[in-house]
Structure formats: C-alpha cells, structure tokens
Amino acid sequence: MGTIVSFHAHPDDESIGSAGTLARAVAEGHRVVLVFATRGELGEPVPGVLAPGEQLPVRRSAECFESAKIIGAARVEFLGYVDSGMMGEPTNDAPYCFWQAKVEHAAKRLALILDEEEPDVLTVYDDNGGYGHPDHIQVHRVGRRAAELAAVPVVAQGTINRDWMVRGMTGLAKEGGLPDGWEPPDLEAPNFGKPEAEITHRVDAVDYVDKKRSSMRAHASQMGPDHFMLSMPEPMFAMGMGTEFYIVDPPPNPASAPDLFVDLFTPLR
Numbered sequence: 001m002g003t004i005v006s007f008h009a010h011p012d013d014e015s016i017g018s019a020g021t022l023a024r025a026v027a028e029g030h031r032v033v034l035v036f037a038t039r040g041e042l043g044e045p046v047p048g049v050l051a052p053g054e055q056l057p058v059r060r061s062a063e064c065f066e067s068a069k070i071i072g073a074a075r076v077e078f079l080g081y082v083d084s085g086m087m088g089e090p091t092n093d094a095p096y097c098f099w100q101a102k103v104e105h106a107a108k109r110l111a112l113i114l115d116e117e118e119p120d121v122l123t124v125y126d127d128n129g130g131y132g133h134p135d136h137i138q139v140h141r142v143g144r145r146a147a148e149l150a151a152v153p154v155v156a157q158g159t160i161n162r163d164w165m166v167r168g169m170t171g172l173a174k175e176g177g178l179p180d181g182w183e184p185p186d187l188e189a190p191n192f193g194k195p196e197a198e199i200t201h202r203v204d205a206v207d208y209v210d211k212k213r214s215s216m217r218a219h220a221s222q223m224g225p226d227h228f229m230l231s232m233p234e235p236m237f238a239m240g241m242g243t244e245f246y247i248v249d250p251p252p253n254p255a256s257a258p259d260l261f262v263d264l265f266t267p268l269r
Helices: 013-027 056-071 103-117 134-150 162-174 206-217 234-241 259-264
Strands: 003-008 031-038 075-081 121-125 154-159 201-204 243-247
Touching (some): 003 103, 013 031, 013 056, 013 206, 031 103, 031 134
Parallel strands (some): 003 031, 003 121, 121 154
Antiparallel strands (some): 154 243, 201 243
16 A cells, blocks of 8 residues: 645635545555645635634635545645635735745655655645636645655646647537637636646546545535536536646655556656
8 A cells, every 4th residue: 555645725625636645545545645735715605605603724724534435535634724826915924924934844745744744645736826816836845845854755736738628628628618608717718727748647537537536626616516527517627627737846766666656647649
C-alpha cells in the first residue's frame, strides 16, 4: 500500500481537480490524505443553501469530510490559514490569509503532516494555480517546499489540459453535443490551464467519474445542481472530467519510482 497526500487551497478543490485520481488510488488499495490550506471563508454560497446563522467556513469544513468519505480518504487536515479571495481583491492583503503566509513557515506546517504520512506522492497545483487564484499559486509554492523538507519522492502538479478541453468542446460542438444554454468556461483565457506540451502525465479516472461527481455534489454550498460542471450530461462529464492531468518535474528515477506513481500516472509522451 502506498500513500498519496493531496494538498488543496479550499474545500471543493479536491473534488474538481483530483477526486478521480484519489478515488482510483483508494480503489487500488492505497491510502489517501487530504490537506486544505484554508476553510474557504470567502466562497460565494449557493443562494438559500445556508441555514439561518450557519457560518460558511463551518459548512465548508463539514462538506470536506463528506467529500472525503465519498472518495475514501483516510484523513483530512487543515493548515489554519484564511481564504485570500480572488487575485487583486483587498482580501489578498489580510494578515492571516494564505497568500500572505511565509512560504517557509507554511511549508513546515505541511511538512509535519508529510513526515507523519511518509507519502509516495504529493499533489499540488501548477505554478499558475490552474487559473491564477493566489491561494492556488501559494499551494504550488508551499507544497513544493514542504516536499523538499519531508523528502517526498514525487510531486505531481495538478493542472488543466487546455488543448484537451478545446479539442473536446470543438468536437462536441460539431456533433451537436453541447446542450442548449450550457455555458463552458473561457478556454481561451491566457491564465486558464497549461498547453499540452508542458504536461507530463495523466491519470485515467473514467471509471471513477460517478464518485467524482458525488464528491463535487457534497460541496453543495458552492456547487448547486445548475453549476456548469454538474449540469454536464454524463458523456460530456466523463470526457471532460474523467482524465486528470499533472506536471511531474523533475520526474522520479524509473528504477526507484514508487509503485503508486507507476500504477496511476501515465506519461503523455
């Protein structure tokens, strides 16, 4: 049995970005641990979903545990930082937000968990955090440094394969497969994802898309039934969300690569 620690900025990030990888890892007998930098205090709740007086970070924390149960994660931890909000917002300057954390200090917090778990693989995000969110960028910086401190063999940077998404949407549009009124994300935005040429590995998680969708639904304060990802028809969801992409740089020595990594992560080239 191997161990994979998956480090995320906010509750629900684990569902969208890596739930397929994590659910497959559990199904294949490995241990999964989720770590969140914040409790998503600045998320925008779905209208009417919170009970009177219910605090959003408390609700989002509970949703993390429900998502973890669906995925099969064995442990959930929070580093204790505060959500920084979107890039350029005044909340980026709050003294206890994750964006303002000293990388070395935050990395030591994460490294304590890594030392306890001795993971084969740590997942973080790419250097732009997928789409430019400051907390996601900080996950990249903190996670990479923590992996150095704890001597984690493999760091897999979760990313969005921009070319894959463009090909998929273009193909569905030609075949009339896009449902009326469905609005895809702006795939041409310069800070959205990475070109395929920069991506090194993929994880085939098509067999686990039902768990991934259920994990996303567990975060009901953030994703209602009409959310653009949850409203995808099943074939589109499987196509767009059933393969998860990573940048592994540097790659592990093939002779000493952990079995968990070799079994789950397939090189793109």
